[in-house]
Amino acid sequence: MAEIRIRNTNERISGEQEVREFLSKQDVLYEHWDPSKLPAHLQEKFALTDEDKSEILSTFDTEIRDLADRRGYKTWDIISLSDATPNLDELLKKFENVHTHTEDEVRAITAGRGIFIIKGNEEIGYFDVELEAGDVISVPEGYAHFFTLMDNRQIVAVRLFIETEGWIAHSYDDPTFVK
Numbered sequence: 001m002a003e004i005r006i007r008n009t010n011e012r013i014s015g016e017q018e019v020r021e022f023l024s025k026q027d028v029l030y031e032h033w034d035p036s037k038l039p040a041h042l043q044e045k046f047a048l049t050d051e052d053k054s055e056i057l058s059t060f061d062t063e064i065r066d067l068a069d070r071r072g073y074k075t076w077d078i079i080s081l082s083d084a085t086p087n088l089d090e091l092l093k094k095f096e097n098v099h100t101h102t103e104d105e106v107r108a109i110t111a112g113r114g115i116f117i118i119k120g121n122e123e124i125g126y127f128d129v130e131l132e133a134g135d136v137i138s139v140p141e142g143y144a145h146f147f148t149l150m151d152n153r154q155i156v157a158v159r160l161f162i163e164t165e166g167w168i169a170h171s172y173d174d175p176t177f178v179k
C-alpha cells in the first residue's frame with residue numbers, strides 16, 4: 001500500500017483510507033490492483049522479455065480496460081527499470097527534474113517500488129508517494145512532479161496514455177524545490 005511523506009513537515013501518512021483521502025484532496029487518483037494475480041515467475045523479475053510484458057498486460061487486462069474506459073486511455077505498455085537497464089544512473093538523473101505534462105501520468109506498479117514526488121496545494125507543498133506492487137496512481141495534467149526509484153532500484157509498471165504523441169515533459173523551474 002502506498003505511503004505519503006510531506007516534505008515540509010516530514011509527516012508520514014499510511015493506511016489505505018488515510019492515503020486515499022490525502023491523495024484525493026490533492027486531486028491525485030489512487031487505486032489498487034491485486035498484485036498476487038501476477039504469475040510467481042514475474043513477481044520478482046525486472047529484466048523483461050516481450051513475452052513477459054505481454055503476460056503482465058494480459059494478467060491485468062480487465063483492470064487496464066476498466067481504467068481506460070473510465071478515463072479515456074487509448075494505449076498502454078510496460079516499463080521496467082532495474083540495474084539491468086542500460087544507463088540507469090543517467091536515466092534517473094534525467095527523471096529527477098521537476099516537470100509537467102499536458103495529460104495525466106498514470107502508472108500501475110506490478111512489481112518493485114517507486115516514488116512520485118508531486119507538488120500539492122500551497123498548504124502541503126511537495127510530497128512523496130511511495131508506491132509498491134498493486135498501487136495505481138495518476139498525477140493530474142499540469143501538476144509539477146517527478147518520478148524516481150527507491151533504494152532497491154527495481155520497478156515494473158503499466159503506463160496508460162490518452163495520446164502517445166502528446167506525452168512530453170515540460171521542465172518546471174521551481175526555486176522553492178529542495179531535493
Ligand SMILES: [Fe+2]
Nearest residue numbers: 101105146169
Ligand atoms: Fe512525468
